[in-house]
Amino acid sequence: MIGICGISGIGKTTLAKAVYNSIHTHFGGSCFCEDVKEVTKRQGIIQVQKHLINTILKTEDLKISCVGEGSIVIKQRMACKLILLVLDDVDHQDQLKALAGSASWFCPGSLIIFTGKDKQLLRSHRVDEIHDMDFLDEDQSLKLFSFYAFEEKHPSTGFQELADKAVKYVQGHPLALIVLGCFLYGKTVGQWVSELDKLKLHPNEEIQRVLRLSYDGLNFQQQNSLLDIACLFIGENSEFVASILDGCNFFADTNMQVLVDKSLIMIRSDMSLQMHDLIHAMAREIIHEESIMTGKQRRLWNSSEVYNVLSENKVPITEAVEVLVLSLEKFSQKVHIDANDFAHMKKLRILKIYQEEKLYEQKLELEDHNVIFSGNLYYLSNELSLFYWHGYPFNFPGSLSQLSHLYTLTLNGCKKLEVLPELPPSLDYIYACDCSSLREVSGSSKNPFKYNCFRNCPKLFKNVTIDSEGSISNTQCHDSSITSRGFDHQLSAFLGYLGIQTNRCEFFRSPESAFDSLGIIYHGNSMLEWFTNRSTENHVKVELPSDWCYDKFRGYGTCVVFKVKKPHTSISYSVKNFDGAFLTLKYSSTELNNDESYMIWLDYMSGTREWKEAKNFVTFCFEENNEDVEVKEFGVRLICDGDLQQDVTNLSMFQDLPTLSQHGGAMSYNGRFGYSSWSW
Incomplete structure (x- = not known):
């Protein structure tokens, strides 16, 4: 049994017919049951059973009183006959059970072909092989389109650019190419231009x-x-x-x-x-x-529509809104939106007020935009699942912690935000990047979040205390200048916020450590003494001990002293086995500027399953084949049970770290408690 799957109009029936027509003479009986879904809806599945049986057995109007009887007849009469059967456009398990319950119903060597839109339907019916229909490539699309638009293999003179535009719009959908080609056939160049422009606003009805x-x-x-x-x-x-x-x-x-x-x-x-x-x-x-x-808009995602609804205070409309998306760059004139209007949105599930990514990366200030918010946000819908607001300008309502459906909170670019209040336990993702005033966040140790990102938040985790709930706050309010505290204090604060044991030896001991990885990037130019395998190049070869045993392996530490010649958004290193097979590939996303100063990337990784295959020696390589990175020194140390027994209080890898640098740095964690990162 074979299945052909794909979206409507992609050519499933056409392919099935082509296969059927080319091979049906090789079978003792054959039948193409077209549009099973529609025939079943109009006439019932018994009618399809009758058509199948009468066509293959060449009988006339076989009497069938019920679906079960029809299935028995098919099973009994087809078991000894080599047949080809195509069931076109099936959409329900009942159809499959009634017409081709299993391969055992049919004589060995028979071929049963199903076409449909639902791949899972065919999987659950134990279809042997499922073919996914692909969209046509550009050359195939242009040929098919040209055949119907020009009755030629290629566009007529003067129409090449317009034909390319039409083909690009359709993106390889066969039926859409045919429909659009027929629609444009015989029209002038001017008419083509007009119709293609119209498609941007009003899709072709037949295709739709x-x-x-x-x-x-x-x-x-x-x-x-x-x-x-x-x-x-x-x-x-x-x-x-x-x-x-x-x-x-x-x-x-x-x-x-x-x-x-x-x-x-x-x-x-x-x-x-x-x-x-x-x-x-x-x-x-x-x-x-x-x-x-309905006269009501459940989804507002066109910025002009959002403004029209909010600015005119259309309360009956706002009560129906479930999704609201507003780009802050879409207005050429100043517009005013009263935040009190959000109180009417009782059904709001998704709220996204954002700055275009390219502009955000250019660090353009939100105040430069033409959207001006007034009032205060005193109510948020209990249905809210996504709260995404670049430069959020208000205080948070006290009900924030009660939003039981809230999964994601994004508050990037909130320059005035100082405190993140108590958050709901449902929350999985927190993004609070470029929040230069943020100094306090609620604890996550009781309800660890899957993902925390506090990039460019210089006041966070500095001169902090950690309470029993895991909440962090400043004991003194400093700006982003150097503090007297070292990295070890900030690391403890960072891990304490996550609810992780801060005895920095204990979290390496268990084979099921809380850590997959822990990384720190900071300005510096000297290698830590703890690293036993060193090189002044971008790679380090580490010989495995003669008594090497994966079961005693806990992970490894790396330390790279480097600088970049061009700005980078990420760095990476790989670990290869003696035979060149990859054991680890590690990336770190961080903003690095080419300011001629050296950086240190200190990283711990737990031993992954791939390390079970490690033999003889392994090779660590930092930024392989990247000429824009200069390596001063590269150090590595493997961590095994013996290391933990010798160093029972802490690991020097994370001991005696330097004081914080005003030039910035970053910490990141990945493991059982999710992913968290902080940079300043």
């Missing part, structure tokens, strides 16, 4: 009608997940998006997989979510239709 079939087959949570993704999650990490959709009670693990199986979204190898432009256009059109039909 076909694609809509996939959307209509989704349940409520799946439809809402698709529309939310189309609004603001394209390109985002799929696990991050899943946590937010879970907070909306959309059962993301299951329903996002359904969207993947139906080819409505894609998850790339880097875990980012992607969506075909035609699907994206369909989702936008559905959102627009919803607002017209």
Whole structure:
């Protein structure tokens, strides 16, 4: 049994027909049951059973009283006959059970082909092989489009650029290429220009009608997940998006997989979510239709619409809003928005007020934008799952800790934010970067967050106390200048906030340590004495001891003294086995400037499973083949049980660290308590 899967209009039926027509004469009987979903809906599954049996057995109007009887007839009469059967556009398990319950129903050598949009449906039916239909490449797309638009293999003279534009719009969708080609056939250049411009605002209705079939087959949570993704999650990490959709009670693990199986979204190898432009256009059109039909907009993601609704104080509309997305760069004139209007949004699940990433990276001040907020935010919806506000200008309402669905809090660029109040236990992700005044955050030790990012927060973890709840606060309020405290104090404060044992030997002892990795980057130019294997090049060869045993291996420490010739956003090193196989590949995301000063990257990594294969010697290599990095010295030390027995109080790797530098630095942790990073 073979399955052919893909989105509506991608050519599943066309491929199945081509296969059927080319091989059906090699079988004792054959039948192509077209559009099983629609025939079942109109006439019932018994009608499909009758068609299958009568066609293959060449009988006339076989009497079948019920579905069970039809299945028995198929099973009995097909068991001794070599057949080819195509079941086109199946969408329910009942159809598969009634028409081809299992491969054992049919004579060995028979071929059963299913086409459908739902890959999981075919998987659960134990289909032997499933073929995913791909979109056409540019050359194939242009040929197919040209055949219908010009009745030629190539565009006519004067139409090449317009044809390329049309093909780019469709992005390899076969049926859409045919529909658009037929629609533009015989039109003038001017008409082509007009119609293609119109598509940007109003998608072709026939193409949308076909694609809509996939959307209509989704349940409520799946439809809402698709529309939310189309609004603001394209390109985002799929696990991050899943946590937010879970907070909306959309059962993301299951329903996002359904969207993947139906080819409505894609998850790339880097875990980012992607969506075909035609699907994206369909989702936008559905959102627009919803607002017209109900008179209320559940999703506001066009900045002008957001302003129109809020500025005109349309309370009945704001009460329906579930998703609000506002870009701070979209206005050419000053606009005023009263934060009190958010109190009407009782159903708000997702709030994102953001600065374009490129502008944010250029460090443009939020005050330079034309959106002016007034009033105060005294209420937040209990349904809120994502709170994302660049440069948040208000005090937090006291109800923040009661938001039981809140999974993600992003407050980047909040220059005036000094204190993060008590946060709800549901929270998994905290982003508070470029918050130059932030000095106090609530504890995470009771409810560890999966991800904490406090990049460029110079007042945090400096001159701090840690209470029993894991909360941190300044004992003295200093600016970002050098303090008298060393890194060891800041490291203890950082780990204490995470609720981790700060006896820096204990957390290395257990085979199931709380640590996968712990890293520090700071300005300095001298290697720590603790590192026993050293090199003045970018690689270090470490001979394994004769009694090497993975079970006694706890991890390793590395120390690199280096400087960069060009600004970098990340650095990395690799560890290779004696035979060149990778044991570890470690990245650290941090902003490095080419200011001619040396930096030190101090890193601890626990032993991963790959190290079980380690033999003879291993080689550590920092920034291999990168001429823009200059290495002064590279040190490595393996950590085994014997090291812990000799050094029972602490590990010198994290002892006697220097005082804080006004030039900045960073700490990061990854392990059982999630991922956390802080830089200043």
